[in-house]
Amino acid sequence: MPGPLDGYRVVDVTQMLSGPMATMILGDQGADVIKVEPPKSGDLTRAFSKSGISGMFAMINRSKRSVAINLKTAAGVKLIKQLVSQADVFVQNFRPGTVERMGIDEEALRAIKPDLIYVSISGFGESGPYIKKRVYDPVIQALSGLTDVQRDRDTGKPHMMRLVIPDKVTSLTAAQAITAALLSRERTGKGQHVRLAM
Numbered sequence: 001m002p003g004p005l006d007g008y009r010v011v012d013v014t015q016m017l018s019g020p021m022a023t024m025i026l027g028d029q030g031a032d033v034i035k036v037e038p039p040k041s042g043d044l045t046r047a048f049s050k051s052g053i054s055g056m057f058a059m060i061n062r063s064k065r066s067v068a069i070n071l072k073t074a075a076g077v078k079l080i081k082q083l084v085s086q087a088d089v090f091v092q093n094f095r096p097g098t099v100e101r102m103g104i105d106e107e108a109l110r111a112i113k114p115d116l117i118y119v120s121i122s123g124f125g126e127s128g129p130y131i132k133k134r135v136y137d138p139v140i141q142a143l144s145g146l147t148d149v150q151r152d153r154d155t156g157k158p159h160m161m162r163l164v165i166p167d168k169v170t171s172l173t174a175a176q177a178i179t180a181a182l183l184s185r186e187r188t189g190k191g192q193h194v195r196l197a198m
Contacts, residue, residue: 003030008182010089011080012036012064013071013104015043017137017164018198019093019121020060021171026089026178027063034083035064038071077103084109084116088185089178093121096131106193115191117181121174125197140166140198170198 005026010033012023020035020043027033037043043061048054070076081104084090090109092099099105099120106118120126123135133139138160141147146165147158174196181192 003028005179005182006030008032008089009087010034010091010178011083011087012091013080014091014093014121016045016093017056017060017167018170018174019091020045021168022119022121022174022178023064023091024060024062025171025175029179031089033064034087035061035066036069036071036080036083037066039068042068071102071104080104081109081112085112087113087116088182089117089119091119091121091174091178095134096120096122096126110191113191115185115189117178117185117191117194119174119178119194119196121170121196121198123198126195135198137164137166166198170196 008026008031010023010026010031012019012033013036014020014023023033023035035043041047042052043057045054045057045060046052048056069079071080092104106120109118110116122131123133123140124130141160142158144166147160150159150161151157152159174194177194177196181194185191
């Protein structure tokens with residue numbers, strides 16, 4: 001039986017966990033998710049296994065089709081734009097400013113697909129002193145105070161939650177926001193820019 005998102009197409013150029021897990025949820029619900037990976041290396045989570053397909057990669061990239069495209073070339077950008085012309089959703093989790101340099105920012109893609117749901121997932125948002133910093137789960141846990149909340153009561157030593165909570169919460173929020181944006185588009189005919197910071 002088709003899922004509730006059957007007939008919707010998602011172009012996913014994200015890596016690691018927050019973006020891929022969000023699009024995994026959409027794929028599980030029936031969306032046609034096209035995972036775009038860089039040639040040779042692929043998604044960074046592939047490297048968690050010598051075979052090239054780690055358990056994490058397999059889990060968060062299920063329910064997707066995959067293609068290797070070099071986004072650092074004009075030919076690669078042209079291919080992305082061709083995919084977007086037939087898509088409903090575009091999801092990226094590059095640091096702010098990167099998509100503009102590549103030519104796949106919201107304005108560039110909306111010129112091709114005016115009602116596109118454009119999704120930006122970043123570590124620290126799109127302004128402020130940390131926007132150019134690489135972001136990983138331990139960094140977010142430390143800066144948000146999560147490690148302090150989990151600290152050892154006797155020693156005061158901070159502790160991480162080993163469940164990659166910030167990435168997963170961002171994933172769930174992104175999937176819900178994308179679905180809401182698609183529903184809004186059904187009612188208004190207009191796309192949105194969904195912005196999330198871990």
